[in-house]
Structures are given as C-alpha cells and as structure tokens.
Amino acid sequence: LQLVESGGGLVQPGGSLRLSCVTIGPTRDYYVIGWFRQAPGSEREGIACFNGSDGGTYYANSVKGRFTLSKDAALDTVYLQMNSLKSDDTGVYYCAADPRGPDPWIGTTLTPAFVGQGTQVTVSS
Numbered sequence: 001l002q003l004v005e006s007g008g009g010l011v012q013p014g015g016s017l018r019l020s021c022v023t024i025g026p027t028r029d030y031y032v033i034g035w036f037r038q039a040p041g042s043e044r045e046g047i048a049c050f051n052g053s054d055g056g057t058y059y060a061n062s063v064k065g066r067f068t069l070s071k072d073a074a075l076d077t078v079y080l081q082m083n084s085l086k087s088d089d090t091g092v093y094y095c096a097a098d099p100r101g102p103d104p105w106i107g108t109t110l111t112p113a114f115v116g117q118g119t120q121v122t123v124s125s
Contacts, residue, residue, distance in 0.1 A: 021095030
C-alpha cells in the first residue's frame with residue numbers, strides 16, 4: 001500500500017488548507033487510516049483517524065473542532081480539512097494506515113504499517 005500526500009504549504013494564522021492522501025493499493029474496510037503530525041523538535045504523533053473496525057472518527061483535542069476528516073471512496077482519497085490554523089499546527093503531516101492500529105491512534109508515537117512521505121504545513125504571518 002502506498003500513500004501519497006499533497007496540499008501542504010504556507011498559510012497565515014486563521015487560514016485554511018486541505019490535505020489529500022491518495023491510497024494506491026489494496027485496503028480493507030477495517031483498516032485504520034488517518035494523519036500524523038510532526039512539529040519541529042517533536043515526535044510524530046497521531047492527530048486524526050477513521051477506524052474502519054468501529055466506524056468511528058477520532059481527533060486529538062488540539063485539532064478537534066478545527067480539523068475534519070473526509071474520504072472519497074471512488075477516488076481512493078482521504079482528506080484533512082484544516083481551518084483556523086495556528087502557528088502550533090506547523091509541521092510535517094503524514095498520511096498513514098494500518099490493518100489494526102496503533103490503538104489508540106490519537107497521540108501515539110508508534111509507526112503504523114504504512115506511512116506516506118509527508119507534506120509540510122507552515123502557519124506563519
């Protein structure tokens with residue numbers, strides 16, 4: 001399974017970006033798929049995911065209410081809509097997928113089975 005991210009860039013505080021993740025290869029409905037973020041000087045950690053096993057969508061408290069996951073099954077694409085961006089949102093964003101976990105995904109620093117190459121998001125005036 002390959003994951004290809006796009007959509008990062010430079011945005012002012014308060015602005016919006018939409019990240020895209022195209023999945024290339026076979027997946028199953030029970031997979032967990034979502035996003036990790038690595039802020040400067042920090043470990044990569046899970047911030048949002050769809051859990052195919054329980055049908056839930058989960059967000060880190062730091063992004064809840066501002067970030068929204070969605071997917072287009074026909075395009076094999078997962079999106080992360082990011083609104084009201086803050087300087088703390090700066091980092092490299094990675095799309096990731098795993099047949100089982102990590103569990104919990106939110107806040108984990110464990111590496112899922114499949115991870116994309118990452119896309120840089122910089123929030124600065």
